[in-house]
Structure formats: structure tokens, C-alpha cells
Amino acid sequence: MAFKHRRWIVLGLEYLGKFPSRTRFRPLSLDIPKPLFPVAGLPMIQHHIEACTKVPGLNEVLIIGAYSKNDLAQFVQEMSSTYGIVIRYLQEFTPLGTAGGMYHFRDQIRSGSPTYFFVMNGDVCADFPLQEMVEFHNSKQALLTIMATEATRQQSLNYGCMVLGKEGEVAHYVEKPSTFVSTLINCGIYLASPEIFQTMADVFHANQQQDHLMQLCCNGRDPAHIAFEQDILTRLAGSDRLFALPVFRWWSQVKTAGSAIYANRHYLALYKQKQSDRLASTNKNYCHIIGDVYIHPSASVHPTSVLGPNVSIGPSTMIEPGVRIREAIVLGKAHIQAHSLILHSIIGTGTSVGEWSRVEGTPCDPNPNKPFAKMENLPLFNINGKLNPSITILGTRVSLAAEKILLNSIVLPHKELTRNYKNEIIL
Structure with missing residues (x-):
């Protein structure tokens, strides 16, 4: 028209x-x-x-x-x-x-x-x-x-x-x-x-x-x-x-970080429908791809890593051998070391995840049993003063040591984590 x-x-x-x-x-x-x-x-x-x-x-x-x-x-x-x-x-x-x-x-x-x-x-x-x-x-x-x-x-x-x-x-x-x-x-x-x-x-x-x-x-x-x-x-x-x-x-x-993971999934699905050339594939990227995955051309991904579904990898990021990533956004210049696991999380720019570490959040998707349900933009804390379950977020240039577990936590930029954390905000 x-x-x-x-x-x-x-x-x-x-x-x-x-x-x-x-x-x-x-x-x-x-x-x-x-x-x-x-x-x-x-x-x-x-x-x-x-x-x-x-x-x-x-x-x-x-x-x-x-x-x-x-x-x-x-x-x-x-x-x-x-x-x-x-x-x-x-x-x-x-x-x-x-x-x-x-x-x-x-x-x-x-x-x-x-x-x-x-x-x-x-x-x-x-x-x-x-x-x-x-x-x-x-x-x-x-x-x-x-x-x-x-x-x-x-x-x-x-x-x-x-x-x-x-x-x-x-x-x-x-x-x-x-x-x-x-x-x-x-x-x-x-x-x-x-x-x-x-x-x-x-x-x-x-x-x-x-x-x-x-x-x-x-x-x-x-x-x-x-x-x-x-x-x-x-x-x-x-x-x-x-x-x-x-x-x-x-x-x-997209009011909260958790809703960014949800939006990431749906935009990747739209790529599959309308711009499939943007999505990674096992043949094109030489690593194991499951579902919809975006990998920036400048990222380095080891062939033995497994990515997806619903994963975005930013520019100049390095993914080492044996890494498993699912339902996550990894921003630019991050370093995901060997055999680490990342689920329902956002990894900040320049952040390093040590080998054999586990970073995991809690999905906060709309209720699939309710037609027309939308994302719940829950407050950070519940009425009891405890952290509401949500995705895990590592801010810019965070360093997580090897063989550590980080669950349902939010980490502010420039932190060095040398122990396990669960349901915490690391200031």
C-alpha cells in the first residue's frame, strides 16, 4: 500500500x-x-x-x-x-x-x-x-x-x-x-x-x-x-x-532480566520462520546445536560443546570443550570454560565462568495452562523479604572460580566468586 x-x-x-x-x-x-x-x-x-x-x-x-x-x-x-x-x-x-x-x-x-x-x-x-x-x-x-x-x-x-x-x-x-x-x-x-x-x-x-x-x-x-x-x-x-x-x-x-530470556526465545523462533540464515546449525557451526540458537560470527565455539535450545552467544565470546548451555544469553567477550553448565541465565560482558562450574536460574515463563498469560514481572523480594526465584544474572566482568555452583542469584559487576552461592544477591 x-x-x-x-x-x-x-x-x-x-x-x-x-x-x-x-x-x-x-x-x-x-x-x-x-x-x-x-x-x-x-x-x-x-x-x-x-x-x-x-x-x-x-x-x-x-x-x-x-x-x-x-x-x-x-x-x-x-x-x-x-x-x-x-x-x-x-x-x-x-x-x-x-x-x-x-x-x-x-x-x-x-x-x-x-x-x-x-x-x-x-x-x-x-x-x-x-x-x-x-x-x-x-x-x-x-x-x-x-x-x-x-x-x-x-x-x-x-x-x-x-x-x-x-x-x-x-x-x-x-x-x-x-x-x-x-x-x-x-x-x-x-x-x-x-x-x-x-x-x-x-x-x-x-x-x-x-x-x-x-x-x-x-x-x-x-x-x-x-x-x-x-x-x-x-x-x-x-x-x-x-x-x-x-x-x-x-x-x-521486557521489564525485568527474566523477561529478556523469554523474549530471546521468541525472537529466535521468529528467525526460524522469517530469517533462518541468522540461526546456527550443527553443519554451519561445527558444534552440537539443539533448537534455535544464535551465535555471533566472531564467537569461538568448540565442536564438543552443546548449545540450545534458545541460546544467544555474543561477539568475541569463547566457548570451551564440553560446555552445555540452554535457555541463556551470553554477552560479548565472555569466557565459558571447559565442561561448565549454564541454564536459564544471563552471562554479562567479559565474564568468566570456571571449568566444571554450574550456573543455573529458575525459569519464570508465563503459565502455559492459562490462555493469554503474560510474563509476571515479580518484585525482587517476596513479602517475607526473601529473593523471588528467577534467572541467574552475572554482571559485567564477573569471575566465577572453577567447580563452583551458582543458583538463583544476581551478581553485580566486577565480582570474584570463589565459593558456592544460592538465592543471593552478591553486591
Whole structure:
């Protein structure tokens, strides 16, 4: 489907490492911005960009976030070169919310008179149905289209919930309701027409008319802060201009490190369907491959090692003889020594796992017996003050001695482990 004007995408990034509440992805986000964390061998938001480049007529990407430009400069340059499109990063210097950030940079977004533009949260992973959204949005002449999916009744309370009319229009929308509203939830993927900025302007001017001092005292946020869900979607619900497209493809938020393992598995499965050349094979990589495995071309993997299913190996990593890895992400420049075992874990950049050691976590996948179940983003500790079972994480440049066992633990960067650990956080 061709359009007269070019279309843009806006990626809204999570502000990890900038504000105190955004700590659930640590220690992985201590050394790399969360949106650049590799999942299935690619930075998380590269999957967004790659999906968008497959939409006909889309030729520019804007990334909005609170990270320093230096943190994303190399990534932006590499993506522009890889996909042959213009990519720019627009830095917020104060938290404005998704809609507030878009409104702040409205001139950059509207430049070139786009017909539509995508808005995508940086902490979601999915088999993105972007072309379907374009066709649906166009057929409904919508102001804004939401990608929606089903959740369980209990889990729906953690998301934005909506009730649809007969034509797919959103009749009612509530963000994280206190009581049950609907099992249809917001996926954080939108397609908007430029007229959406008038709605944002109405909210912005309404905020400005309030006493600034009283507002800052009451809720502590900038008057220019506009929350996309609470301030825009709630306002548009029932107007016959807000629509939702329910989809049943894979979708997940990546709020915690455990959810990165889950996303890794599904992106590898998508490779198998659509880009099988990215996956390793026993014939191509000369080691024993089980299921879906990604191995960076610069990694060194011994022929007697066994990898998979659902494993990603980063650049310049060394895998020695007899190693067994399953359901894991091993980042770049790691050294996995002979006969070690890694299960349900993330191994940080430059980390060394000693020979005959065992690193194992607890899978935290959605309940397979509940249709539409999503990842449970559990807090680090339970109500009894004990560490919730989760995957094991070794931060950057951790050294685990030979013949040691590390179970259900989180290790911060630059630690030397010389004994066994179980259900601990090693600070």
C-alpha cells in the first residue's frame, strides 16, 4: 500500500538509569542502556527498527528518550548505515512522559508532512503487525490506533484496559485499573495521524492554566508532562476517533532480566520462520546445536560443546570443550570454560565462568495452562523479604572460580566468586 506522504516512526524509550524507580533491569542496565540490551543477538530496539523498515514508504526514525546522546550515538550511526534510513535521537532533559516528549518535539515529527507515524514503547518485544495496523488505521480513518492483545483477568490489572465497540472503536479506556475492566490490553504500539497533536495541545494548555506552584507541590511533575495513556487515550475513548486492533501474535513487555530470556526465545523462533540464515546449525557451526540458537560470527565455539535450545552467544565470546548451555544469553567477550553448565541465565560482558562450574536460574515463563498469560514481572523480594526465584544474572566482568555452583542469584559487576552461592544477591 503506497501513500502520498512519507511516514515516520517514533520510538519512545524507557528512561532506565535516570530516575530512581527504573531499577528492575539491573545489573544489566548498569553498563548499557536497557533499550540496547542484546536479545537474540540484536539490541532490543533494533527489532523495532527492523520491523519498521519493512513498512513501505517509511524512511525516517526518531528516537525520543532521556539518555545522553553519547550513549546512543554509535547505535544510531550503525542503524542508519545498516538499514539505509535516516535515524535521529532527540534527548529529553526532563521527564515529560511519552505524549509530553512527542509534543515537545512536534515540529521535528511533523516536518515533511507525514501521513501517519508509529509510536512504540522501547520496552516491548513482539512480532510486530505494522502493515496490518496501517491498513486498519486507514480503513477506519482513525486519529489513533492501538495494538491490543488478550491477557488473563488478573494480569489485565497491570496494563491499560479497553472496551471496544462493534467497529473496533475504543468506547472505554482505563490505565492499570483497580478493578476488572476487560481482558483486552494495550500493547504500547500505536499508529497516529498528525492531528493527534491538537489533542496534546489541549492537554498542554489545560495544564498551563493551572497554578504551576500548586501543581508541582501536589504531584511533583513538570506542567509540560503529558502521559500518553492517562491524558490522551482516556480523553479520546468514546470519541469514535480512537480504535484498537486486537492481535494474537506473540507480544511481551521486557521489564525485568527474566523477561529478556523469554523474549530471546521468541525472537529466535521468529528467525526460524522469517530469517533462518541468522540461526546456527550443527553443519554451519561445527558444534552440537539443539533448537534455535544464535551465535555471533566472531564467537569461538568448540565442536564438543552443546548449545540450545534458545541460546544467544555474543561477539568475541569463547566457548570451551564440553560446555552445555540452554535457555541463556551470553554477552560479548565472555569466557565459558571447559565442561561448565549454564541454564536459564544471563552471562554479562567479559565474564568468566570456571571449568566444571554450574550456573543455573529458575525459569519464570508465563503459565502455559492459562490462555493469554503474560510474563509476571515479580518484585525482587517476596513479602517475607526473601529473593523471588528467577534467572541467574552475572554482571559485567564477573569471575566465577572453577567447580563452583551458582543458583538463583544476581551478581553485580566486577565480582570474584570463589565459593558456592544460592538465592543471593552478591553486591
